Amino acid sequence: MTKPILEAIRLSKQYITRQGPLPAIEDVSFGVAPGEFLCIVGPSGCGKTTLLRLLSGLLQPDRGLVCLHGQPLPGPCREIGFVFQNANLMPWRTVFDNVLLPLQVQRMPGIEAERRATHALKLVGLLEFARSYPRELSGGMAQRVAIARALAHEPEILLLDEPFGALDALTRERLNQELLRVWEASRKTVVIVTHDIREAVFLADRVLVLSQRPGRVSGVVPITLPRPRSLSLFYSEAFGALAYEVRQAIR
Numbered sequence: 001m002t003k004p005i006l007e008a009i010r011l012s013k014q015y016i017t018r019q020g021p022l023p024a025i026e027d028v029s030f031g032v033a034p035g036e037f038l039c040i041v042g043p044s045g046c047g048k049t050t051l052l053r054l055l056s057g058l059l060q061p062d063r064g065l066v067c068l069h070g071q072p073l074p075g076p077c078r079e080i081g082f083v084f085q086n087a088n089l090m091p092w093r094t095v096f097d098n099v100l101l102p103l104q105v106q107r108m109p110g111i112e113a114e115r116r117a118t119h120a121l122k123l124v125g126l127l128e129f130a131r132s133y134p135r136e137l138s139g140g141m142a143q144r145v146a147i148a149r150a151l152a153h154e155p156e157i158l159l160l161d162e163p164f165g166a167l168d169a170l171t172r173e174r175l176n177q178e179l180l181r182v183w184e185a186s187r188k189t190v191v192i193v194t195h196d197i198r199e200a201v202f203l204a205d206r207v208l209v210l211s212q213r214p215g216r217v218s219g220v221v222p223i224t225l226p227r228p229r230s231l232s233l234f235y236s237e238a239f240g241a242l243a244y245e246v247r248q249a250i251r
C-alpha cells in the first residue's frame with residue numbers, strides 16, 4: 001500500500017458507565033491510502049461511530065494513536081471533514097448560509113467563503129436550492145447539504161457516519177451513486193461507516209469489517225469491481241460473491 005494519509009494504530013477505547021467500564025473498540029489498526037474510498041461495516045453497537053470519532057480527533061483513544069500524514073493527530077482539524085448521522089442544519093438559515101456558517105466561524109474572507117459554498121452546493125446538485133430553508137428540503141436533500149457543508153472546508157479527508165441511514169432504500173441507492181460521483185469529481189479520501197453490507201461493497205475500494213463489541217478488525221475485503229459503478233452491479237455474480245465474503249467476516 002502507498003503511504004497512508006490516515007492511520008489507526010492499535011486503537012482502544014472504553015466508556016465509563018454506571019455499570020462499569022464498557023470496552024467499545026479494542027486494538028484496531030488500519031491505514032487509509034490517499035484518494036481511497038474505505039467502508040467500515042459491523043453490527044449495531046460494535047463501535048463504528050466511536051472509531052470514526054477517534055479518526056476525526058473529536059474523541060481521544062485510551063490506547064493507540066491516530067496519525068495524519070504520519071504525524072499524531074492532536075484533535076479536530078480542517079483537513080478532516082465529518083458528516084454526522086443526522087444533518088444538523090440550522091432551521092433559521094438558508095441552505096447557502098448553512099454551508100457558509102463554518103467558513104464564517106473560521107473568519108474566511110466573504111468572497112472566498114461564498115465561492116466555496118457555491119462550488120460545494122454545485123457538487124451535491126443543490127445549487128438551485130441555495131435560497132431554500134431546511135424545512136423545505138427532503139431528508140435526502142438535507143443530508144446532501146450536510147455533505148456540502150463538510151466539503152466547503154475542502155478537507156483532504158471526509159468521514160461520514162451512516163449519512164443516509166435514516167432514508168428509504170431507493171433514496172439511499174440514488175444518494176450512494178451521487179456520493180460516488182462527488183468522490184470521483186473531488187478526489188477526496190473518504191471513510192464511510194455503514195451497517196449495510198451491500199452498500200459497502202457498492203461504494204468501497206476496501207471494506208474493513210468489525211466484529212461484535214468490542215469492535216476488532218475481523219477482516220479486510222478488497223473490492224475489485226470496476227468503476228464507474230452503476231446499479232446493475234447489484235445483480236452481478238462478482239458483487240454477490242464479495243457481499244458474501246464480507247458477511248462471512250462479520251461472524
Ligand SMILES: Nc1ncnc2c1ncn2[C@@H]1O[C@H](COP(=O)(O)OP(=O)(O)OP(=O)(O)O)[C@@H](O)[C@H]1O
Pocket residue numbers: 015016017022023024042043044045046047048049050051195213
Ligand atoms: N458516550 C458514551 N457513553 C457510554 N457508552 C457509549 C457512549 N457512546 C457509545 N457508547 C457505547 O459504546 C458502544 C459502541 O457504540 P457506537 O456508537 O460506537 O456503536 P456503533 O457501531 O456506531 O452502533 P450503531 O451501528 O448502532 O450506530 C455501545 O455499546 C454504546 O452503548
Ligand SMILES: [Mg+2]
Pocket residue numbers: 048049050
Ligand atoms: Mg453508530
